[in-house]
Amino acid sequence: METNSNQPTVLIGVTGCIAAYKTCEIVRQLQKASVRVKVVMTQHATEFVGPTTFRALTHEPVAVDLFDEAGAPVHHVSLAQECDVFLIAPCTANVLAKLANGVADDLLTTTAVACEAPILVAPAMNVHMYEDATTQENLRMLKSRGVQVIEPKVGWLACGETGKGALESVEVIVAATLNALGLKRDMEDISVLITAGPTVEPIDAVRFISNHSSGKMGYALAKAAIQRGAQVTLVSGPVALEPVDGAKMVYVKTAREMLAACEENFEEADVAICSAAVADMRPLHASDRKLKKGSDDAQLSTIALVENPDILAKLCVMKREDQLVVGFAAETDDLVENGKAKLARKHADMIVANKVGDGKGFGTDDNEGILITANNLIEVPSMSKVRFAHAIFDAINSLEA
Numbered sequence: 278m279e280t281n282s283n284q285p286t287v288l289i290g291v292t293g294c295i296a297a298y299k300t301c302e303i304v305r306q307l308q309k310a311s312v313r314v315k316v317v318m319t320q321h322a323t324e325f326v327g328p329t330t331f332r333a334l335t336h337e338p339v340a341v342d343l344f345d346e347a348g349a350p351v352h353h354v355s356l357a358q359e360c361d362v363f364l365i366a367p368c369t370a371n372v373l374a375k376l377a378n379g380v381a382d383d384l385l386t387t388t389a390v391a392c393e394a395p396i397l398v399a400p401a402m403n404v405h406m407y408e409d410a411t412t413q414e415n416l417r418m419l420k421s422r423g424v425q426v427i428e429p430k431v432g433w434l435a436c437g438e439t440g441k442g443a444l445e446s447v448e449v450i451v452a453a454t455l456n457a458l459g460l461k462r463d464m465e466d467i468s469v470l471i472t473a474g475p476t477v478e479p480i481d482a483v484r485f486i487s488n489h490s491s492g493k494m495g496y497a498l499a500k501a502a503i504q505r506g507a508q509v510t511l512v513s514g515p516v517a518l519e520p521v522d523g524a525k526m527v528y529v530k531t532a533r534e535m536l537a538a539c540e541e542n543f544e545e546a547d548v549a550i551c552s553a554a555v556a557d558m559r560p561l562h563a564s565d566r567k568l569k570k571g572s573d574d575a576q577l578s579t580i581a582l583v584e585n586p587d588i589l590a591k592l593c594v595m596k597r598e599d600q601l602v603v604g605f606a607a608e609t610d611d612l613v614e615n616g617k618a619k620l621a622r623k624h625a626d627m628i629v630a631n632k633v634g635d636g637k638g639f640g641t642d643d644n645e646g647i648l649i650t651a652n653n654l655i656e657v658p659s660m661s662k663v664r665f666a667h668a669i670f671d672a673i674n675s676l677e678a
Contacts, residue, residue: 284313284663285458288360288392290385291331293321294367295435296401296444301326303366304334306451309523310460311500311663316340317356317385319372343384356384357392362457365389366427367401367444370412376424377415395457399427399450404440427453455504461667463674465506470546471498472539472588474514476532478559480580481568489639490554492516494605494662498550499524501666510546512538514553532556532585539588543595548673550603551589552629554639558582593624601676603669606630607639616649626650626676629669648672 432443473495616630631646
């Protein structure tokens with residue numbers, strides 16, 4: 278599976294506990310937030326959930342033994358260096374004790390000792406084991422070293438008793454992990470409509486008018502919004518990108534199809550972001566067959582064009598007082614001047630002016646630009662498009678405030 282270098286990576290450690298089955302859902306929820314997940318297991322954990330299950334969920338190798346990867350003789354070091362957060366869930370009393378006392382006798386614990394990233398542990402065990410003085414001392418030692426402990430909850434335990442020791446809910450564990458990654462969850466009650474990619478306007482059955490948009494910026498906006506908890510509808514023109522996990526995907530080709538999809542979904546949106554590069558013009562007449570040189574020279578030599586609908590302007594006319602509409606201005610020069618003019622002309626709440634051409638903008642993994650509102654200019658330096666998307670949402674949230 279191809280990985281995205283812009284994705285944060287969480288390494289999940291799974292230990293020998295009946296609650297290990299809940300880790301499968303933790304994996305899925307983190308993936309829905311556009312987080313890359315890898316798994317390391319103790320040998321005892323494989324008695325509850327097999328490595329094949331996590332391999333199928335993550336599309337990544339699952340690490341169990343210290344020497345299970347011939348190409349990585351210091352596998353624990355490579356795993357530790359690769360992750361941005363190391364989450365151990367569930368974490369047994371045994372592994373807690375090892376972590377607290379520096380015991381490194383398997384792949385999971387050696388990885389923990391080598392790890393410089395934030396470590397989170399979510400204990401799960403029998404209530405008496407949890408309340409034992411040694412376990413409590415181990416927890417205090419880990420907390421004093423900066424390990425974040427996601428305390429277990431009171432509940433029915435596998436042994437038949439009731440008490441504190443049940444693994445905390447998947448939602449709480451995922452939220453704590455995302456927080457450790459620095460990913461905000463400040464849009465959980467927000468619905469976002471995003472357009473992405475180019476439109477294609479047919480000349481005949483094989484030819485069309487379009488542009489160089491790859492859709493990467495719009496897809497990055499969708500991923501960032503999902504990371505922050507939003508409900509996302511992504512209206513996408515033809516692109517060579519994987520669907521965004523967790524988004525409602527609506528695929529279109531032409532500008533008129535994109536407008537229809539936006540009008541259908543705009544009513545439910547709190548925020549609409551028009552990042553698609555919509556073709557300004559389309560052929561007045563599109564042939565349903567391939568036009569041939571020689572026999573169709575007249576039609577090929579002069580193609581009459583007509584204006585496409587202005588999706589951004591139409592949404593700005595439609596918007597309620599409680600809705601925000603953001604547009605993009607892809608410019609080769611005069612970003613501020615052109616961006617301000619577009620903001621006023623379209624009656625948008627924000628314009629993202631970004632430079633295109635000379636290796637910038639279209640098709641790249643990075644972006645930079647200026648966020649323009651009626652009262653503010655925010656310069657955003659070159660960064661990954663996902664980070665750029667988060668900067669846009671930071672500005673949108675300040676508008677809402």
